[in-house]
Amino acid sequence: MAEIFWERVLDFMLFWGIWLLAPLLVDISTAVSYFVTLFMYLRKEDEGFTLSHYPYVTVLVPVYNSAETLYKCLQSIRDQSYPSALIQVICVNNGSRDNSFEVFQRFQYAHPELPLMWASLDRPGKSEALNVGLYSGQGSYLINVDADTWLDKDAVLQVVRTFESNPSLVAATGSIRVDKVLGKGFRFIDLLNYCEVVEYLIAFGIGRRYQNLTNTLFTLSGAFSAFRRDTILQSFLYQNRTVSEDTDLTFHLRQIVKKKQGRIGCISKAIAYVEPIESLARLYSQRVRWQRGEIEVLAMHYGRVPGALKALFQFTGRILISDHTLAFLRLSWTFLIPFLYFLGYSLPTVVAAIFGLFICYLLLDGLYFLVAYTSVDEPYQKELQKIWWVVFLLPGYRFLTYWFRLAGIIVGMTQPKSWSVENPVKQLGDLLRFYKKGLVKGVFRKQWREF
Amino acid sequence: MKRLFRLGVYLGFIVWVLSWPAGARAGQGFVLDGAFDDWQGRAHLADGRGDGREDADFKALAWGTNENERRLYFMVERQLPAAAGRGCTCRLYFDVDCNGSYDNSVDKYAEVTYRPVAGGGRVAVELYSASGHLLAVYRGRWGEAGGRRFEFAVPMNKLGIYPAQPVRFYLSGIGAGADRLPDRGDNQWAPFPGTVKSKTGVAAVCFVWLAVAAILRRHRIWPFYYIWGAVGFTFIMVLFFQGSLLEYQVEYRTGMIVHRLLRCLDIVTYVFDKAPGTLLVLIKMDESWTTIDIDIESSGLLELCIFLGLVLFYPAYRPASKLLFSLAGVASVYLFNLLRLVLVVVAIYCGGRNMSFIAHTLFGRLVFFVLIVVLYWYVFTRPSLKKVREYVGSG
Numbered sequence: 001m002a003e004i005f006w007e008r009v010l011d012f013m014l015f016w017g018i019w020l021l022a023p024l025l026v027d028i029s030t031a032v033s034y035f036v037t038l039f040m041y042l043r044k045e046d047e048g049f050t051l052s053h054y055p056y057v058t059v060l061v062p063v064y065n066s067a068e069t070l071y072k073c074l075q076s077i078r079d080q081s082y083p084s085a086l087i088q089v090i091c092v093n094n095g096s097r098d099n100s101f102e103v104f105q106r107f108q109y110a111h112p113e114l115p116l117m118w119a120s121l122d123r124p125g126k127s128e129a130l131n132v133g134l135y136s137g138q139g140s141y142l143i144n145v146d147a148d149t150w151l152d153k154d155a156v157l158q159v160v161r162t163f164e165s166n167p168s169l170v171a172a173t174g175s176i177r178v179d180k181v182l183g184k185g186f187r188f189i190d191l192l193n194y195c196e197v198v199e200y201l202i203a204f205g206i207g208r209r210y211q212n213l214t215n216t217l218f219t220l221s222g223a224f225s226a227f228r229r230d231t232i233l234q235s236f237l238y239q240n241r242t243v244s245e246d247t248d249l250t251f252h253l254r255q256i257v258k259k260k261q262g263r264i265g266c267i268s269k270a271i272a273y274v275e276p277i278e279s280l281a282r283l284y285s286q287r288v289r290w291q292r293g294e295i296e297v298l299a300m301h302y303g304r305v306p307g308a309l310k311a312l313f314q315f316t317g318r319i320l321i322s323d324h325t326l327a328f329l330r331l332s333w334t335f336l337i338p339f340l341y342f343l344g345y346s347l348p349t350v351v352a353a354i355f356g357l358f359i360c361y362l363l364l365d366g367l368y369f370l371v372a373y374t375s376v377d378e379p380y381q382k383e384l385q386k387i388w389w390v391v392f393l394l395p396g397y398r399f400l401t402y403w404f405r406l407a408g409i410i411v412g413m414t415q416p417k418s419w420s421v422e423n424p425v426k427q428l429g430d431l432l433r434f435y436k437k438g439l440v441k442g443v444f445r446k447q448w449r450e451f
Numbered sequence: 452m453k454r455l456f457r458l459g460v461y462l463g464f465i466v467w468v469l470s471w472p473a474g475a476r477a478g479q480g481f482v483l484d485g486a487f488d489d490w491q492g493r494a495h496l497a498d499g500r501g502d503g504r505e506d507a508d509f510k511a512l513a514w515g516t517n518e519n520e521r522r523l524y525f526m527v528e529r530q531l532p533a534a535a536g537r538g539c540t541c542r543l544y545f546d547v548d549c550n551g552s553y554d555n556s557v558d559k560y561a562e563v564t565y566r567p568v569a570g571g572g573r574v575a576v577e578l579y580s581a582s583g584h585l586l587a588v589y590r591g592r593w594g595e596a597g598g599r600r601f602e603f604a605v606p607m608n609k610l611g612i613y614p615a616q617p618v619r620f621y622l623s624g625i626g627a628g629a630d631r632l633p634d635r636g637d638n639q640w641a642p643f644p645g646t647v648k649s650k651t652g653v654a655a656v657c658f659v660w661l662a663v664a665a666i667l668r669r670h671r672i673w674p675f676y677y678i679w680g681a682v683g684f685t686f687i688m689v690l691f692f693q694g695s696l697l698e699y700q701v702e703y704r705t706g707m708i709v710h711r712l713l714r715c716l717d718i719v720t721y722v723f724d725k726a727p728g729t730l731l732v733l734i735k736m737d738e739s740w741t742t743i744d745i746d747i748e749s750s751g752l753l754e755l756c757i758f759l760g761l762v763l764f765y766p767a768y769r770p771a772s773k774l775l776f777s778l779a780g781v782a783s784v785y786l787f788n789l790l791r792l793v794l795v796v797v798a799i800y801c802g803g804r805n806m807s808f809i810a811h812t813l814f815g816r817l818v819f820f821v822l823i824v825v826l827y828w829y830v831f832t833r834p835s836l837k838k839v840r841e842y843v844g845s846g
Binding site for chain 1: 808
């Protein structure tokens with residue numbers, strides 16, 4: 001009897017769950033290609049390369065109300081294993097209203113040996129700030145680092161080493177990690193941050209490395225990226241037409257260097273740290289912006305949007321099918337699978353099938369975590385061991401971010417050209433308060449009239 | 452707001468008409484009462500005269516389910532015996548795990564004893580496990596007084612069958628010279644008694660759903676508006692259409708179209724007047740029968756409701772675009788579904804009934820899935836990209 005039950009559950013999962021399993025199948029096929037190519041890549045990565053000379057590099061730091069984090073960021077640049085005298089640092093202020101400049105002055109006073117510059121724009125705009133920096137930079141390599149990001153001590157050295165050993169590499173993103181003390185807190189926000197840590201670990205430890213090998217990097221991270229000066233100056237630089245200027249530039253650069261067989265990659269050993277997300281609302285806002293940016297950039301870079309079949313053979317098309325087309329199917333089926341109980345399916349079958357789907361996602365996340373874990377250095381592995389159990393939360397976290405990204409698709413179509421993202425939960429709360437207030441007022445009025 | 456209200460009224464009226472109960476057209480539910488009008492035009496297998504002992508020479512075996520009830524109903528008709536008053540005992544064997552063997556521990560059989568007496572025939576059903584262990588007994592006046600027909604029902608849980616689980620069965624007399632129906636092989640069937648909710652209750656839910664959707668739209672909380680609108684629309688439409696005239700019509704027409712398409716491929720199927728969407732296929736390879744029930748899912752109605760919900764509430768499109776996409780989408784989904792059904796039957800017909808699972812899940816579902824993804828690409832992704840390109844490009 002139990003055998004028949006599990007057979008039914010499997011049938012149910014494969015038949016009805018295909019709408020939710022299909023995105024998983026896309027993930028699994030991607031994972032398989034990741035693992036195979038990474039296995040090949042690992043041997044290449046180990047090939048040693050020693051720098052014969054140390055070129056001059058420029059680090060650009062766009063500053064916007066960054067007083068709290070700027071000192072730590074600049075300190076991390078000062079602490080680089082790369083010779084300080086060969087690092088030019090340009091901070092470009094774009095309309096800060098806090099005391100960021102005083103922080104800069106304090107740092108400059110403390111470290112006169114570091115070539116530091118401060119440029120100021122009279123308005124906010126990260127793209128403009130970065131462009132000013134890119135034009136002013138004199139280094140052979142231009143590296144941009146967000147003011148709320150800090151570099152690992154070998155980051156610049158790894159960037160230069162990788163560029164020098166790969167003449168075809170024109171631009172690269174560094175590897176981003178979330179700077180969170182692991183395994184200490186267990187509040188909701190801590191768990192959210194742990195998930196974020198693992199998400200970044202997988203994204204940069206597997207995803208970006210795979211994209212690096214196949215020359216299909218989707219985004220040169222705005223937080224930490226590096227460019228060959230001569231190539232970046234041939235481009236349109238950062239544009240603010242979309243909410244994702246870094247992805248826009250990545251696609252533009254790819255077009256420029258396509259004929260020259262240039263590559264855009266990821267330097268896994270060049271590590272930068274970012275602060276963990278502060279709240280669920282911030283995570284929502286971030287993911288909405290990412291999804292929206294992705295759609296905007298792809299829309300702009302498709303001369304003519306291809307048919308479904310052609311899209312399937314392009315990496316951008318596959319991303320769109322996975323992130324946009326399948327998102328619509330998942331939307332309905334996420335609710336419909338439990339709803340099948342009301343259409344006549346037995347409750348144990350439906351519950352067991354949903355549990356089975358969770359297990360499928362859990363296994364995939366577990367595998368990703370394991371592979372990403374093996375790709376990092378030993379001290380970080382020890383840190384990660386403290387939160388190994390977070391793997392069980394990852395399917396839930398991905399489920400959450402799926403809804404945020406779906407909201408990004410909707411918001412992108414309904415609120416054009418806006419960086420600000422309204423939190424729908426807050427909107428809903430405001431709405432309920434509004435109606436409650438209206439209701440209370442109505443009751444008072446009625447009472448007053450009766451009085 | 453006024454426009455939305457007007458649209459809601461129009462839509463409501465259309466849905467109200469379409470969700471009208473199928474009533475007598477689809478056939479009444481089965482009632483164990485010894486009257487047999489409810490078995491007219493239902494799915495059945497027929498058998499010739501003279502191939503069995505006189506008292507157990509079967510003419511037909513019919514089967515079906517009732518909505519909201521997890522029981523399998525059967526009706527046995529005998530060739531009228533010379534001594535009409537003589538009773539008979541027969542067995543209905545169930546291959547519960549659908550593996551071709553009737554001797555597994557989960558398999559069962561129902562021994563049915565029929566005694567025609569004045570005022571209605573007495574029927575006793577004893578349900579046994581394959582090893583002969585008595586599981587349950589059911590009795591009633593469920594037969595004709597004349598000795599020709601009798602009906603009975605077996606609960607699905609006693610048989611150990613989950614809804615939509617395929618099961619095989621055949622009818623056999625007892626003793627030497629007893630008849631068998633079908634003469635060779637058996638019939639495979641995946642009974643799925645649907646659940647139909649009260650339309651009044653659904654209408655009340657619909658009212659609340661519309662009101663919330665209107666508020667979310669008015670306050671431009673687009674993510675919640677879309678999720679609430681699209682998912683709610685699908686749920687409500689499905690609940691409205693379950694057991695409705697529209698479901699009956701769609702299933703009936705789909706069954707007829709598939710029946711004709713298969714005839715072009717030289718695959719003979721049987722359809723029944725009062726069993727909309729039921730196709731009986733003779734699989735020559737297995738020398739057995741397979742019952743294919745086209746329900747709210749396999750008729751494509753469920754997918755249509757999902758698609759329409761997603762299109763009608765997508766806030767990026769103008770009403771004209773929504774109408775265009777809806778029409779094109781409905782036609783496409785229906786065609787894709789026809790293709791899927793034909794593929795499933797062809798796969799089972801060519802590969803035998805053991806292919807059922809692969810045919811349904813892999814051929815049918817995957818092909819359908821791929822085609823739906825293609826449709827969604829053209830309805831959602833491509834136009835969305837064009838629209839985004841317009842506003843981003845316009846600066």
